[in-house]
Amino acid sequence: MKPYSILLPSTLVCLFLAGCASTETTSSSVPQYVDPGAQGTIAGMGVESQDLIAVTDKMVRKILETPGLQSRKGETPTIGLIPVENRSRFAIDKQIFTTRIKALLNEKANGQIRFVARDRMDEIKREKDLKEKGEVTSGERRKLLGVDYYLTGEISSLSGSGPRGKSDYMLFTFRLIDTETSEEIWGGFHELKKEGTEDAVYR
Amino acid sequence: MLMACCLLGCASTPDPTRKDIATAEKLASDQGPAANLKPYYQRLYFEGESQATLNQMRLAFAAMEQAEWKDAGRALDEVIRDIEALGPADPRSREALSHFESEDIKKFKGETHERAMAYLLRGLLYLKEKDLQNARACFKSVQIQDAAKNDPSLQGNWASADWLEGWCNWNLGERSAAQQCWDRSNQRLSTRNRLPRPSETDNAVCIALLGFGPVKIPKGDHGELLSYREGASRTARVKLKIKEVFKAIPMAEDLFVQASSRGRRLMDQVNEEKADVRSGTETAGDVFITGGMGTTIGGVVADDTDVAVIGLGVTAAGAVTKGIASSIKPKADTRTWDLLPARIHILPFTLPTDANSLEFQLLDEQGGRSGERKVQISHSAPPEIILLIER
Numbered sequence: 001m002k003p004y005s006i007l008l009p010s011t012l013v014c015l016f017l018a019g020c021a022s023t024e025t026t027s028s029s030v031p032q033y034v035d036p037g038a039q040g041t042i043a044g045m046g047v048e049s050q051d052l053i054a055v056t057d058k059m060v061r062k063i064l065e066t067p068g069l070q071s072r073k074g075e076t077p078t079i080g081l082i083p084v085e086n087r088s089r090f091a092i093d094k095q096i097f098t099t100r101i102k103a104l105l106n107e108k109a110n111g112q113i114r115f116v117a118r119d120r121m122d123e124i125k126r127e128k129d130l131k132e133k134g135e136v137t138s139g140e141r142r143k144l145l146g147v148d149y150y151l152t153g154e155i156s157s158l159s160g161s162g163p164r165g166k167s168d169y170m171l172f173t174f175r176l177i178d179t180e181t182s183e184e185i186w187g188g189f190h191e192l193k194k195e196g197t198e199d200a201v202y203r
Numbered sequence: 204m205l206m207a208c209c210l211l212g213c214a215s216t217p218d219p220t221r222k223d224i225a226t227a228e229k230l231a232s233d234q235g236p237a238a239n240l241k242p243y244y245q246r247l248y249f250e251g252e253s254q255a256t257l258n259q260m261r262l263a264f265a266a267m268e269q270a271e272w273k274d275a276g277r278a279l280d281e282v283i284r285d286i287e288a289l290g291p292a293d294p295r296s297r298e299a300l301s302h303f304e305s306e307d308i309k310k311f312k313g314e315t316h317e318r319a320m321a322y323l324l325r326g327l328l329y330l331k332e333k334d335l336q337n338a339r340a341c342f343k344s345v346q347i348q349d350a351a352k353n354d355p356s357l358q359g360n361w362a363s364a365d366w367l368e369g370w371c372n373w374n375l376g377e378r379s380a381a382q383q384c385w386d387r388s389n390q391r392l393s394t395r396n397r398l399p400r401p402s403e404t405d406n407a408v409c410i411a412l413l414g415f416g417p418v419k420i421p422k423g424d425h426g427e428l429l430s431y432r433e434g435a436s437r438t439a440r441v442k443l444k445i446k447e448v449f450k451a452i453p454m455a456e457d458l459f460v461q462a463s464s465r466g467r468r469l470m471d472q473v474n475e476e477k478a479d480v481r482s483g484t485e486t487a488g489d490v491f492i493t494g495g496m497g498t499t500i501g502g503v504v505a506d507d508t509d510v511a512v513i514g515l516g517v518t519a520a521g522a523v524t525k526g527i528a529s530s531i532k533p534k535a536d537t538r539t540w541d542l543l544p545a546r547i548h549i550l551p552f553t554l555p556t557d558a559n560s561l562e563f564q565l566l567d568e569q570g571g572r573s574g575e576r577k578v579q580i581s582h583s584a585p586p587e588i589i590l591l592i593e594r
Contacts, residue, residue: 044287089344091283091329091337159343161350162358163469165289196289198351201299201309203469 045168045194046090047155055172055190056097059153060104062188063176069113069149069185078114079105079176080147088157088170097172098151116145149185150177165197237271253295256285257311257538260321264542268592272328279325285310286318286348299470302477305532306470314429316417316462317540318348323364323547327410330371330588339371353466362391363455363547366398370408370551373401374586388455398453401551407587409552409561411441411452414545414594417462419537425481427474427533431463436545437565437573438593444562445552456547470535477533484528491521544592554580554587565593 034040036049063069069077081102083094105113117124124144131138153174160167169191176186236244243262250258259278266275291297296309312318326341346359369384382400389397401408414436422428442449495518502511558580565574578589 044284045289046287086336086340089340089347091325091340094336159347161347163351163353166347198289199292199297200469200473201292201296201306202312203351 045166045196047088047092047170051170051192052096052100054192056100056104058190059101059174059188060108063101063105063151063186064108066176066186069176076112076114077148078116078145079149079151080116080118080179082150082152084153084155084172084174086155088155089159089168090155090157092155097153097155097174101151101174114145116147118147147179150179151175152177163198163203165195167193167195169193236274237266237269239269240266240271240274253308253310254538255310256282256313257540259285260313260317260540261542263321263324264540267324267328267590268542272331276325276328279321279328282321283325283344286312286321299536300473302480302531305534306474306536307534307538309536311536311538313540314419314462315349315351315465316458317543318351319345319361319364319461320458320540320543322348323361323367326364326367327588327590330367330408330586331590333584333586335371335375335586339368339375342368342371349461352464354464357464357466360391361456361461362388362398363549365391366455366549370401370586392455396454398455398549399551402553404553405551406585407552407554407589409443409452409548409550409589409591411548411550411563411591411593412544412546413438413441413548416540416543416545417459418541419535419539421535421537423475423478423533425478425533426537427478427535428471429468429535429537431459433459434543434545436594437567439546439568440566440570441548441591441593442564442566443550443552444564449564450550450552452548452550454546455549458543458545458547474533474535477531481528481531481533484524484531488521488523488525488528491517491524493521495519495521554582554585554589556582561589563591563593 037053039050040048079102081095081098084097086092086094102115106115127136128144130136131141151174153172156171156173158169170193171189171191173187173189175184175188177183178185240262243258243265247255247258247262259281263275263278263282266272266278293310298304299306299309313321322341322344326338326345329335329338329341342364345361345364349361350358352358365384365388369381369388372378372384373381385398385400392398415434417431418434420430420432422430440454441452443452444450495514495516498514498517499511500514502508502514560580561578563576563578564572565576567573574593576591576593578591580587580589
């Protein structure tokens with residue numbers, strides 16, 4: 001038995017009285033709107049909204065600065081989306097990055113970029129069939145748009161962990177691929193590192 | 204007065220997160236779960252935030268046993284969100300460091316093997332959804348959770364997670380990465396237990412989760428040390444009938460080994476200190492009581508009222524000290540994800556396109572046949588995952 005164990009009882013009485021102050025009750029609150037670009041009060045190690053916004057904002061700025069983003073026929077270029085490849089240790093919604101990039105480009109490119117809805121091909125083909133059969137009204141017959149460039153990306157991570165906490169480096173890379181030549185006409189990346197320590201009660 | 208103060212101080216504080224039964228039942232019914240899962244949802248809402256992760260874990264595994272995959276996935280996502288939330292714990296949880304609160308007051312996050320299993324099971328669900336990239340992400344995270352072990356040579360040593368990561372890579376067309384994962388997996392297993400690599404025709408993997416997982420038990424004079432014992436299991440091994448021959452499904456992971464190899468936690472040290480203080484305080488109380496009573500008797504015998512009164516005072520002080528000792532709570536947190544399996548078995552195989560069901564032979568610890576199972580198959584795009592949960 002350690003010596004302090006015997007000395008402690010007398011001071012324990014005082015400590016006990018002080019320590020028995022009423023327990024702080026857990027505060028709760030109704031859901032609040034918060035800035036999706038700022039770190040929330042509940043932070044995790046994975047990809048969070050502020051990461052998504054930082055990555056996609058940066059990629060859109062870079063894409064819009066890219067020279068030569070044009071259709072070979074001098075028309076407005078058409079972009080198709082391929083969900084990002086997840087090579088990280090975090091399970092993510094693989095479409096959310098390209099979806100936000102598309103929304104931002106639609107908003108900021110002033111009609112200088114077109115997107116094709118390849119994720120809705122079944123519905124589109126069904127409607128075209130109905131039009132061709134004359135079962136529904138149809139305007140001018142046009143072909144489906146071809147894709148000039150594919151936008152895609154990859155998320156990778158390097159992780160470290162130990163009894164005290166975790167560290168995650170994440171690399172987000174995106175590229176625009178010319179569908180005629182397979183040339184990558186643009187590539188951009190964003191990186192971030194998160195570190196967190198586990199509270200003593202969980203170690 | 205001192206005694207009165209102690210009794211006042213020891214008045215229990217109501218659990219601030221406890222909801223009444225009516226609210227709990229309403230919340231549970233709002234989820235619209237399968238009938239067999241309702242008790243798990245009710246428990247989740249009734250027992251509040253400090254038990255939420257544990258109850259989500261229980262709900263997730265129960266849902267997997269009942270093939271309620273969406274409920275299981277949703278619950279495991281909540282568990283993973285809690286596991287990944289680092290930084291300072293909430294004030295209530297931090298009271299677990301206090302001498303006068305036991306460790307199980309903290310919000311449950313599970314020990315390393317429980318956290319790792321949350322990821323492994325989520326990975327299996329992603330495999331069922333044919334989302335190989337997210338499944339691979341989960342299997343990678345199994346090793347990250349396991350890295351909280353003390354011994355660096357034992358950190359991140361889940362052979363099952365390595366093998367399954369390899370299976371994802373293989374089916375994503377990343378053959379070289381797959382071989383690396385399987386090499387790693389086999390390095391962690393003894394030569395006798397090495398897991399087979401899939402052949403070119405293998406389009407399915409059977410994952411058997413057998414028995415009941417490790418149980419946390421308190422050890423030490425005051426239950427201050429966290430220890431484990433193996434859970435009871437009726438089924439120890441399993442065989443799958445392939446081309447009219449029953450083939451053993453090799454064991455990839457023993458959860459008792461994983462749980463019991465974590466090593467000493469920081470909280471074990473905290474609880475040991477609490478136990479030391481409690482023992483010391485109890486001894487001091489005994490000394491006061493024995494001395495006080497002796498003094499009292501001496502005073503009575505000597506007909507000295509003053510001495511007798513002093514003796515009674517010392518005895519009372521001893522009783523107070525013993526009271527304080529009994530309010531020190533060194534017991535380790537033994538809340539357990541009790542539905543976990545004891546072992547994980549893995550076998551890749553070629554699933555015939557005309558097969559409607561698979562036959563399994565269940566064996567006990569001695570190799571005796573303990574039962575048979577027939578699992579119906581609904582064919583979908585490969586790779587298929589056949590999940591068998593047997594106790």
